Amino acid sequence: xxxxxxxxxxxxGSVYSLVAVGLTLVWGLMDIINFAHGDLMMISxxxxxxLYTLLNFDxxxxxxxxxxxxxxxxxxxxxxxxxxxxxxxxLMALLATFGLSLFIRNLAxxxxxxxxxxxxxxxxxxxRILLAxxxxxxxxLVAALGSIAMTLLIALFIKRTKTGKAIQATAQSRDIxxxxxxxxxxxxxxxxxxxxxxVGVAGTLLSGIFxxxxxxxxxxxxxxxxxxxxxxFGNIWGAFYAGILIGLTEALGGFYLGTQFKYAxxxxxxxxxxxxxxxxxxxx
Amino acid sequence: xxxxMLYGILLAILILPFAFxxxxxxxxxxxxxxxxxxxxxxxxxxxxxxxxSFGHAAFFGIGAYTSTVFFYKFSVSPWxxxxxxxxxxxxxxxxxxxxxxxxxxxxxAIATLAVAExxxxxxxxWDYVEGATGISIPVKPDSFWLMxxxxxxxxxxxxxxxxxxxxxxxxxxxxxxxxxxxxxxxxESHEAAEALGINxxxxxxxxxxxxxxxTALFGSxxxxxxxxxxxxxxxxxxxxxxxxxxxxxxxxxxVYGPVVGAGILIPLSEYTRAFLxxxxxxxxxxxxxxxxxxxxxxxxRGILGLFKRSKxxxxxxxxxxx
Numbered sequence: 001x002x003x004x005x006x007x008x009x010x011x012x013g014s015v016y017s018l019v020a021v022g023l024t025l026v027w028g029l030m031d032i033i034n035f036a037h038g039d040l041m042m043i044s045x046x047x048x049x050x051l052y053t054l055l056n057f058d059x060x061x062x063x064x065x066x067x068x069x070x071x072x073x074x075x076x077x078x079x080x081x082x083x084x085x086x087x088x089x090x091l092m093a094l095l096a097t098f099g100l101s102l103f104i105r106n107l108a109x110x111x112x113x114x115x116x117x118x119x120x121x122x123x124x125x126x127x128r129i130l131l132a133x134x135x136x137x138x139x140x141l142v143a144a145l146g147s148i149a150m151t152l153l154i155a156l157f158i159k160r161t162k163t164g165k166a167i168q169a170t171a172q173s174r175d176i177x178x179x180x181x182x183x184x185x186x187x188x189x190x191x192x193x194x195x196x197x198x199v200g201v202a203g204t205l206l207s208g209i210f211x212x213x214x215x216x217x218x219x220x221x222x223x224x225x226x227x228x229x230x231x232x233f234g235n236i237w238g239a240f241y242a243g244i245l246i247g248l249t250e251a252l253g254g255f256y257l258g259t260q261f262k263y264a265x266x267x268x269x270x271x272x273x274x275x276x277x278x279x280x281x282x283x284x
Numbered sequence: 285x286x287x288x289m290l291y292g293i294l295l296a297i298l299i300l301p302f303a304f305x306x307x308x309x310x311x312x313x314x315x316x317x318x319x320x321x322x323x324x325x326x327x328x329x330x331x332x333x334x335x336x337s338f339g340h341a342a343f344f345g346i347g348a349y350t351s352t353v354f355f356y357k358f359s360v361s362p363w364x365x366x367x368x369x370x371x372x373x374x375x376x377x378x379x380x381x382x383x384x385x386x387x388x389x390x391x392x393a394i395a396t397l398a399v400a401e402x403x404x405x406x407x408x409x410w411d412y413v414e415g416a417t418g419i420s421i422p423v424k425p426d427s428f429w430l431m432x433x434x435x436x437x438x439x440x441x442x443x444x445x446x447x448x449x450x451x452x453x454x455x456x457x458x459x460x461x462x463x464x465x466x467x468x469x470x471x472e473s474h475e476a477a478e479a480l481g482i483n484x485x486x487x488x489x490x491x492x493x494x495x496x497x498x499t500a501l502f503g504s505x506x507x508x509x510x511x512x513x514x515x516x517x518x519x520x521x522x523x524x525x526x527x528x529x530x531x532x533x534x535x536x537x538x539v540y541g542p543v544v545g546a547g548i549l550i551p552l553s554e555y556t557r558a559f560l561x562x563x564x565x566x567x568x569x570x571x572x573x574x575x576x577x578x579x580x581x582x583x584x585r586g587i588l589g590l591f592k593r594s595k596x597x598x599x600x601x602x603x604x605x606x
Contacts, residue, residue: 027390
């Protein structure tokens with residue numbers, strides 16, 4: 001039983017990680033808290049839902065479409081909103097992304113009503129693996145493995161490719177990166193696209209497991225803030241491990257103390273860890 | 285000179301509900317005063333001391349719940365409940381913030397958000413205070429002692445006005461006294477402030493306690509005015525963010541900022557809700573969100589920044605002309 005709970009925690013934690021990785025990319029690069037992050041995920045879930053309902057696409061066929069759409073939305077958000085506020089003083093950028101989040105969420109409610117919707121069938125739905133005492137739902141397993149693979153790809157991209165190095169350079173100093181010939185404008189847009197892809201993939205992977213409704217991204221967005229801070233801002237692997245930790249906390253706390261406390265515990269873990277590591281687990 | 289403008293604004297607000305006897309308008313004015321006051325108190329810890337709080341709903345909710353629970357369970361006057369709420373909020377602020385003050389910047393901001401969410405979850409599952417169902421305050425005949433007025437909104441307006449004046453006065457007093465300079469020094473450079481001998485933790489703690497006590501006062505009033513509270517309503521991220529938004533919109537770290545910001549944001553949200561909210565489709569919040577984005581994009585320095593810029597432009601013009 002204990003193993004089963006641990007497994008559930010790790011599986012959901014890996015999806016949290018992917019959402020948080022998308023957030024930490026933008027946060028580390030531009031020091032912008034993107035409140036609309038979770039809402040992009042909701043958009044990707046709706047994309048999968050509508051492709052499934054109207055065209056009978058399997059969620060896994062829709063994955064590139066949904067991720068492409070959220071990447072595009074990320075770029076648009078950068079071009080039309082973030083670009084104007086990135087150098088603004090105080091919390092103005094936060095104000096803009098919060099307004100954006102309200103707008104996207106209520107637009108979804110206006111267009112598609114607040115009702116819960118479900119993606120009924122996919123090639124995976126209902127299938128499960130039995131491993132000794134453990135029951136692993138295939139959709140959950142694929143969601144977790146997909147998230148880990150995506151996190152790995154993003155990390156490799158940032159560490160190994162030339163463009164990734166340009167992103168790191170821009171994060172350290174925009175001016176110096178520009179002097180070295182980096183087109184920081186493009187780097188910012190690209191980072192927003194990458195961030196969009198992360199939530200797009202996460203949303204697709206979750207659409208078969210969780211109901212789709214205008215607020216479905218809200219809790220993930222909120223948890224992603226905590227995970228990013230817990231891992232240390234801008235640190236991809238930090239966000240990954242912190243996501244797993246939050247997933248585990250949620251699963252164990254939900255089982256032993258009651259589900260109503262699972263989010264409270266996730267937030268409590270953040271406060272406790274930060275007492276010992278004031279800059280996050282992997283921050284410096 | 286400085287004071288004259290302040291008195292002018294205060295006098296104008298006081299005349300408004302008597303000049304326009306429209307009930308909807310009076311409601312908007314009351315909400316405006318509540319949120320302008322909340323903005324003033326948030327400004328003390330974030331605007332002056334630079335410690336971003338995303339969790340002021342925690343103190344707002346503590347204020348609302350204290351007065352309501354004491355009235356609902358023990359028939360204690362909401363006035364006493366209000367004062368108790370402010371004390372509780374200050375104590376909670378001290379206990380919770382003290383360990384959090386080691387965190388800097390965003391780490392602190394996320395910590396305040398986490399604290400508010402934890403408190404919300406606790407209230408949701410606390411059966412003694414009716415959990416997620418919330419509490420409807422029993423309706424009593426009009427009475428000053430029970431802070432219930434059903435015939436007219438003017439008494440609520442006056443209470444909100446007095447609380448707002450208190451919040452504003454505290455903010456102005458802090459800004460113009462030694463403490464204000466200390467807090468601003470902490471905001472500009474934590475290390476430099478410490479090097480100059482300022483006990484940064486103590487002053488941040490004072491600022492947080494004062495700020496949360498005032499926030500709780502408004503929470504009690506809000507509960508008495510709406511006559512119903514539940515954890516999602518008073519502890520929600522929405523309340524925390526509304527306080528942040530209006531202050532940032534008006535101009536952060538400036539005593540006029542929350543007044544200007546609330547003056548724009550509250551009528552906007554109340555009137556869009558009144559005209560478009562009934563459809564249940566969220567058009568009001570959609571427009572509200574879109575307008576926030578537009579203002580942030582085109583006036584990234586806050587509304588008060590607009591005036592500063594136009595002044596500067598004038599100065600530049602004079603320079604080139606000479």
